[in-house]
Amino acid sequence: MQLAKSIEEIRADFPILSTMAHGKPLVYLDNGATTQKPLQVINVMEELYRTTNANVHRGVHYLSDRVSERYEAARETARAFINARSREEIIFTAGTTASINAVAFSFGERYVREGDEILISGMEHHANIVPWQMLCERKRAKLKIIPFSDEGVLDIEAYRTLLTERTRIVAVTHVSNVLGTVNPVKEIVAEAHRHGIPVLVDGAQGIQHGLVDVTDLDCDFYVFSGHKVYGPNGIGVLYGKADMLNELPPYQGGGDMVANVTFEKTTYNVLPFKFEAGTTNFTGAIGLAAALDYLSALGREAVAQREQSLLALATAGLSAIDGIRIYGTAPHKVSVISFLPGTIHQLDAGMILDKMGIAVRTGTHCAQPLMERYGITGNIRASIAFYNTEDEVEALVKGIRRVTEMFV
Numbered sequence: 001m002q003l004a005k006s007i008e009e010i011r012a013d014f015p016i017l018s019t020m021a022h023g024k025p026l027v028y029l030d031n032g033a034t035t036q037k038p039l040q041v042i043n044v045m046e047e048l049y050r051t052t053n054a055n056v057h058r059g060v061h062y063l064s065d066r067v068s069e070r071y072e073a074a075r076e077t078a079r080a081f082i083n084a085r086s087r088e089e090i091i092f093t094a095g096t097t098a099s100i101n102a103v104a105f106s107f108g109e110r111y112v113r114e115g116d117e118i119l120i121s122g123m124e125h126h127a128n129i130v131p132w133q134m135l136c137e138r139k140r141a142k143l144k145i146i147p148f149s150d151e152g153v154l155d156i157e158a159y160r161t162l163l164t165e166r167t168r169i170v171a172v173t174h175v176s177n178v179l180g181t182v183n184p185v186k187e188i189v190a191e192a193h194r195h196g197i198p199v200l201v202d203g204a205q206g207i208q209h210g211l212v213d214v215t216d217l218d219c220d221f222y223v224f225s226g227h228k229v230y231g232p233n234g235i236g237v238l239y240g241k242a243d244m245l246n247e248l249p250p251y252q253g254g255g256d257m258v259a260n261v262t263f264e265k266t267t268y269n270v271l272p273f274k275f276e277a278g279t280t281n282f283t284g285a286i287g288l289a290a291a292l293d294y295l296s297a298l299g300r301e302a303v304a305q306r307e308q309s310l311l312a313l314a315t316a317g318l319s320a321i322d323g324i325r326i327y328g329t330a331p332h333k334v335s336v337i338s339f340l341p342g343t344i345h346q347l348d349a350g351m352i353l354d355k356m357g358i359a360v361r362t363g364t365h366c367a368q369p370l371m372e373r374y375g376i377t378g379n380i381r382a383s384i385a386f387y388n389t390e391d392e393v394e395a396l397v398k399g400i401r402r403v404t405e406m407f408v
């Protein structure tokens, strides 16, 4: 599978990749934290502010109509990208965290009672832990955890036994932001559905690495952030099945989410507007659509293949270094590699790499319970995107070698 552009053309689309950091060419391997933006996204947002800025769904005037059309076209792009059945199932939010909080609040209000159970996995990002904990505190419900193996594979047998008649919702990550594991979400959803339990999939690290088909997964909710899929900051998607969303109360009140307001009673707008109170980030939504179009034009399978080959290179190079420990060796993983070089502290290593121009993430990666599971306080994470090069992966491997030599 061939990318639609050469690597040189791709890198020219991302001007920030030619930055010099501490006098060295930047090697950006922190794509799990946020991805860089192509000119196709930057330009569309600039053009929008120059030519088509007005509030969406608010006016009968020319600009408001134009921007509303483009906003709704962006919704259609997002729908098609994840293969949702209808546009009304795509809610624009501020991002993954906002989407999960929205579901935890709204679903919790409607369905969760004292003594009920919420099931998440042990490899969740804090964004898919804390909102459920807050819900459990509010409703006196219990949070239960699906364990995983040392390799970073979810224990599906344990998952089956954790589903009880008190389980109200399962919330799992599609891809672990630390281990890179791709979880068998289709199987997880099918098993939960056998018990009539809905499933939320945290797609923050899934959306950018390949094909996401929510109809095929049959999940009830799928959430992701624009900034992790080459789009702008402050925008994200909450996909929900229409039947489910129609049953849930809105979680925020304000303009646009209403049908009729009197001081006595307010009736709510239809989907998706019922969940989009106030002026939404329409510029962000249109920028996000440009990012999704960019990936589609490049070839999503080819993107995933390129990332797999860079991951293989990084895994082989890092594994050959004496004393290295790699966290996350599941057979099915994306281009994320977490590790510790011997007993060297992750922060020391991260700072030395930075001086070499290499950007990686160090610390807990917002997954403290996962770190505890391995008995560590954090590690180093290199997260690779299709625009990274073989030379950049080599630079990381050489950099880590150098770090280990410095601490001998």
Ligand code: PLP
Pocket (backbone or CB within 6 Å): 032, 033, 095, 096, 097, 098, 125, 127, 128, 173, 175, 176, 177, 202, 204, 205, 225, 366
């Ligand atoms: N879930 C996972 C798996 C993540 O990796 C992240 C961010 O790193 C989030 C949720 C939160 O995403 P955001 O900060 O964009 O809301």
